[in-house]
Amino acid sequence: MSHTIVLGVIGADVHAVGNKILHYAYTQAGFFVVNLGVMVSQEEFVQAAIESEAKAIVVSSLYGHGEIDCRGLREKCIEAGLENIKLYAGGNLVVGKTPFKEVEEKFIAMGFDRVYPPGTDPKTSVDDINKDLASL
Amino acid sequence: MSHTIVLGVIGADVHAVGNKILHYAYTQAGFFVVNLGVMVSQEEFVQAAIESEAKAIVVSSLYGHGEIDCRGLREKCIEAGLENIKLYAGGNLVVGKTPFKEVEEKFIAMGFDRVYPPGTDPKTSVDDINKDLASL
Amino acid sequence: MNIKNKKLDLNEFMQIRENVLLDWPTGKEVNLEEAFVFQKSLPAHLSFSSLLADAKKNQYILIQPRAGVAALDKHIELLQYLQDVGTADCLPSTIDSYTRHKRFQEAQQGLEESIVEGRSLLNGFPAVNHGVSGCRRLIQSVKVPVQVRHGTPDARLLAEITLAGGFTSFEGGGISYNIPYSKNISLEQTIRDWMYVDRLIGLYEEQGISINREPFGPLTGTLVPPSISHAVAIVESLLAAEQGVKDITVGYGQCGNLIQDVAAIRTLESLTQSYLEEHGYTDMKITTVMHQWMGGFPQDEAKAYGVISWGAATAAFAGATKVIVKSPHEAMGIPTMAANAQGLMTTKQVVSMLKDQRMPLTQELKAEMSIIEQETRSIVDKLFELGEGDIAVGTIRGFEAGVIDIPFAPSKFNKGLILPARDNVGAIRFLEVGNLPFSDEIKAFHAQKLQERAAYENRSVDFQMVIDDVYAIGKGKLIGRGSKGEQQ
Amino acid sequence: MNIKNKKLDLNEFMQIRENVLLDWPTGKEVNLEEAFVFQKSLPAHLSFSSLLADAKKNQYILIQPRAGVAALDKHIELLQYLQDVGTADCLPSTIDSYTRHKRFQEAQQGLEESIVEGRSLLNGFPAVNHGVSGCRRLIQSVKVPVQVRHGTPDARLLAEITLAGGFTSFEGGGISYNIPYSKNISLEQTIRDWMYVDRLIGLYEEQGISINREPFGPLTGTLVPPSISHAVAIVESLLAAEQGVKDITVGYGQCGNLIQDVAAIRTLESLTQSYLEEHGYTDMKITTVMHQWMGGFPQDEAKAYGVISWGAATAAFAGATKVIVKSPHEAMGIPTMAANAQGLMTTKQVVSMLKDQRMPLTQELKAEMSIIEQETRSIVDKLFELGEGDIAVGTIRGFEAGVIDIPFAPSKFNKGLILPARDNVGAIRFLEVGNLPFSDEIKAFHAQKLQERAAYENRSVDFQMVIDDVYAIGKGKLIGRGSKGEQQ
Ligand code: B12
Numbered sequence A, B: 001m002s003h004t005i006v007l008g009v010i011g012a013d014v015h016a017v018g019n020k021i022l023h024y025a026y027t028q029a030g031f032f033v034v035n036l037g038v039m040v041s042q043e044e045f046v047q048a049a050i051e052s053e054a055k056a057i058v059v060s061s062l063y064g065h066g067e068i069d070c071r072g073l074r075e076k077c078i079e080a081g082l083e084n085i086k087l088y089a090g091g092n093l094v095v096g097k098t099p100f101k102e103v104e105e106k107f108i109a110m111g112f113d114r115v116y117p118p119g120t121d122p123k124t125s126v127d128d129i130n131k132d133l134a135s136l
Numbered sequence C, D: 001m002n003i004k005n006k007k008l009d010l011n012e013f014m015q016i017r018e019n020v021l022l023d024w025p026t027g028k029e030v031n032l033e034e035a036f037v038f039q040k041s042l043p044a045h046l047s048f049s050s051l052l053a054d055a056k057k058n059q060y061i062l063i064q065p066r067a068g069v070a071a072l073d074k075h076i077e078l079l080q081y082l083q084d085v086g087t088a089d090c091l092p093s094t095i096d097s098y099t100r101h102k103r104f105q106e107a108q109q110g111l112e113e114s115i116v117e118g119r120s121l122l123n124g125f126p127a128v129n130h131g132v133s134g135c136r137r138l139i140q141s142v143k144v145p146v147q148v149r150h151g152t153p154d155a156r157l158l159a160e161i162t163l164a165g166g167f168t169s170f171e172g173g174g175i176s177y178n179i180p181y182s183k184n185i186s187l188e189q190t191i192r193d194w195m196y197v198d199r200l201i202g203l204y205e206e207q208g209i210s211i212n213r214e215p216f217g218p219l220t221g222t223l224v225p226p227s228i229s230h231a232v233a234i235v236e237s238l239l240a241a242e243q244g245v246k247d248i249t250v251g252y253g254q255c256g257n258l259i260q261d262v263a264a265i266r267t268l269e270s271l272t273q274s275y276l277e278e279h280g281y282t283d284m285k286i287t288t289v290m291h292q293w294m295g296g297f298p299q300d301e302a303k304a305y306g307v308i309s310w311g312a313a314t315a316a317f318a319g320a321t322k323v324i325v326k327s328p329h330e331a332m333g334i335p336t337m338a339a340n341a342q343g344l345m346t347t348k349q350v351v352s353m354l355k356d357q358r359m360p361l362t363q364e365l366k367a368e369m370s371i372i373e374q375e376t377r378s379i380v381d382k383l384f385e386l387g388e389g390d391i392a393v394g395t396i397r398g399f400e401a402g403v404i405d406i407p408f409a410p411s412k413f414n415k416g417l418i419l420p421a422r423d424n425v426g427a428i429r430f431l432e433v434g435n436l437p438f439s440d441e442i443k444a445f446h447a448q449k450l451q452e453r454a455a456y457e458n459r460s461v462d463f464q465m466v467i468d469d470v471y472a473i474g475k476g477k478l479i480g481r482g483s484k485g486e487q488q
């Protein structure tokens, strides 16, 4: 099944390389990808998910401000009626080399379904997304 | 005053480079140096000190067995009637990168007067030796 | 198009200036006359221009970190540590991403939260929020020159505040801080805003205060072929010179193949010099900076040290004036103070050991230099042509036409048609030339180089090759080969 | 002199053997026939010869650490870690200093104390004390070939036990493990004892079991000019070949000047090959090993990483078959498992990144190669002359005459007249040539090179220069300059 997912790099973040590769990898994996590119606001993510009837939002943050930028995204989704949407986050989510456990807890607490450490192979998330969306 | 000192590398240790440089540095500093070179036994150190009426023995150990090799040197000196001789040790005295405090305590406990960490500039010890021998 | 590569009229500049200073309350602290006096009062060892001139003359290589945290005290502590423990020859203040996008309110919030939490929530130093007085406290706390390093499309207020604050070098440019660093901002806009910055620096120069300008060489940091970054560096140098800038350090991000990198640094200096002279800017001081590998790093610190050292060695063999240093934490996050200093010390060890070894001008080096020269000249000359002699106009039209094109860039004003990949010895070539104005000969050269590699690896020349190369250094290789020819 | 470079008579060998095996109780575990069977039973991936051949053919560079601790279990754990985490391509067992001097009783005591204290009090692995069965347990616990690395003047029992124990490579030689490693042992003695070792390996070869032999290239590790270590490597190769050794890895310790180092590795291989062929040993497999800088290291770990990486880069540009890796703890003490693996990972990153880049044969490289060739040939040919055609005799006479001479060596059988120092680009030259049989032209070349440097530094060519150079890398430089020309 060709799931629709929204992809983008949140906040004032311009790291474009990983985003281009994720786009390619997710397309290869059979997803229908709505790629918002870099510098995407929470509103744009939510808007795109509504418009495309996506089941998942894949958020990248590389530049360190991920923690500030991602706060409230889950709430915005709920407000917009996207109660069941899956939220994924990956990249270099916080400032500085940090034990991943801490980062994961922080983002799970913010309402993300899965969180990935720096440099995660896109393939890992493909399997996870397929599993998660199958159960929806 | 031209103090006489005995110099050598103890045990089965063949590290010759530092020994040649120490010899040069101590001679430049005005000491009369009896250099036994590398692979020197405790007995040879004591014997040379007696023969040359030296006031100090400068022991190098680089190769890691310094701890085993130096045990008992102080006792041998005392047995041979060299109660007041000053004992100095330097180099890479133990196996592995070790906090110097620990090494120092160990060698002081063995009866050494002063102990020096890896790569100590010979000049440091020249000043110390001059001070120590002046008070004899 | 309402832009021209022409020195800004002083009145016009002053009019714009009034608005610029209103962008954030600290803007009103800036008084140009007083700033000149302050800059003149600074000792010579805080001048970037003097330091660069000395290094170039005595042929040693300056090392500089990237570094910036939110709180002023912590930032001072950080820079002092990098200077004293890290033996940095010159210092940076890397600006946070909110400031870069003039989101001063969010920067303020990040700064305040950082002070409360006792750790930096910002990825850099919010210089505008700290204002002139904060910058001055910083500059007067260190013993070496400090540069503003950022990535700011509109850096006018940032420049006003930091220059008045005693910084003596300013990184960036209307292209190099736009295309890799933003999405929706037009080149016309950023070139214009950077004319302002350059004009401001020109005013300092007129007062005898030499402020160093450094176009950002590495662009997207990812497999950028030398001729692309050279073209940008030359254009930005020409634009800066027109506004009165006199001291320029042109930059380049290490690719990883030694001959290509040495050829790049050598041609970068000679081409910049030559274009500036051709266009009548004859009293310029030109130096070079090489950035250690700017793409994805290996996560393991020991491996990162290998990448860092190889960058240091390359800078030495090339004879760059300055090298920008990475840390062993690169792949993971903004480095701690200690990790940052470690990158510096590794680099210092290597550049000082190799200080007296330069690569001789061999056949191979000459050939590589000639390729880079031909490519760069064909791009820059085409830009002049498109601009009917005006390089500002030509550059904007050039990007529209894809005559100049930066790989992996986020900007929608970049055509994004070209694709780079490594050849069989790791030099970066063009897999797709897009609309670059290259001769058939040059195009054939690149195609053949990649064919060689493809044949060796028994695969086809395609996008997967590009992806493999993007990942390669992070995975311990230079060339992202398939299984063939790999050490296990 | 009662020695000849002649294959040992088998009966004579067997007679000596009886006594050798009595040196320590574990000697009686060795049964040659059974050992052949065991070695033949080992899988190909544990064979050093096969691995070296593959690396040479496919042009990748093997990385190998130094490592050894007293207790068997801990040693196995250490090697597994270096293999799995450090990604070592081949492993060592570095032997402790008591074993090297056949003080097996002290080794036993150190081993027992180490087990009790739970840390190694010995600076290596006491293979003789662990015996054949201990060695076999070790070899069968790892996935890559293991070599004996030591520094043992009389290594006969050590060889018997370790080869029967499944090691497939053996380092050392009658010169290289005498002059730098002992004080009072005659060359006649050690050359004879190493003929035994080589003859033993020859017996394995006759059974189709190829055991790799590696003369110890770096000698005293301290500013050894290439021609000196080349001469020793060639002599030991000739001696080994005569006894039936077929697989030789000649070694060299990095000097630090890239051109000199590349020239050294290239000539080392070609000269060894050519001397062996000239003397009728035509079916030899020759490979090379480069040791990362073997002299004093900087104490700071970040700086040590720089030195390690530069060694790795040099090995890659030279195209050595194998590189022996230092750790960031080098200046401080025997590395922890983790530090040892870190040195390996840094090295792996660099050699794999640079795998496809080799230094082209430039004018400068050719010139340096020619110097090394002339010098080496004049030494080796003189040794043949002094020995009236017999290289064993000639070598002993040569050392007596100072016609071959190793700097900083502890042995009283070494003349110790030569002094090395770096020239103005860091290549190692002769400050004193002693009695080396060099032409006037070569002597003048060295004098002039050092004069150049002295003039640049405004100082005289003297012993202080040598001392400064001994300290230099430890202090972050290659050349121990006075104040002039230094980066601060
Ligand atoms: C190239 C690069 C740049 C380029 C970017 C060019 C461009 N426009 O794309 C330039 C030079 C412009 C740049 C600028 C900056 N950068 Co930068 N940059 C890098 C670098 C070296 C490589 C990034 C990259 O392209 N990697 C290759 C791609 C393929 O990998 P990736 O980006 O990690 O993405 C992959 C994975 O993370 C994963 N992934 C990503 N998102 C998600 C999401 C999910 C759900 C999953 C499963 C997986 C996943 O899949 C991707 C594809 O494989 C990294 C450090 C590193 N990784 O080595 C620093 C790094 C990301 N940058 C950093 C910083 C701070 C900056 C700057 C603020 C400051 C500066 N140094 O100048 C600016 C930021 C500008 C801005 N506003 O965003 C920091 C972030 C620090 C932190 N988080 O603590 C890093 C980590 C460097 C560092 N250690 O300081 N940078």
Ligand code: B12
Pocket (backbone or CB within 6 Å): B012, B013, B014, B015, B016, B017, B018, B019, B021, B022, B058, B059, B060, B061, B062, B063, B064, B065, B088, B089, B090, B091, B092, B093, B094, B095, B096, B097, B116, B118, B119, B120, B121, B122, B125, D066, D094, D096, D097, D100, D123, D150, D151, D180, D181, D218, D219, D220, D221, D222, D294, D295, D296, D297, D298, D329, D330, D331, D332, D333, D334, D335, D408, D409, D410, D470
């Ligand atoms: C060169 C060298 C060798 C050469 C020595 C050649 C020769 N015959 O001289 C060779 C290659 C043969 C060698 C062999 C071995 N080495 Co070694 N070697 C070194 C190395 C790299 C440099 C030593 C040197 O010459 N430094 C330059 C001189 C000028 O400095 P120095 O020796 O430190 O001496 C100065 C100071 O220490 C001080 N000093 C010394 N003694 C004293 C005493 C006093 C009172 C004072 C004030 C100062 C002082 O003044 C000296 C002059 O400035 C060191 C590591 C390092 N330092 O980087 C390892 C090192 C000393 N070696 C080591 C080892 C283990 C060995 C071997 C056992 C194993 C091996 N790796 O092969 C064998 C030992 C053989 C034996 N039986 O002794 C270890 C010791 C480990 C430990 N203590 O934990 C070291 C530290 C390397 C390591 N980290 O593993 N080695």
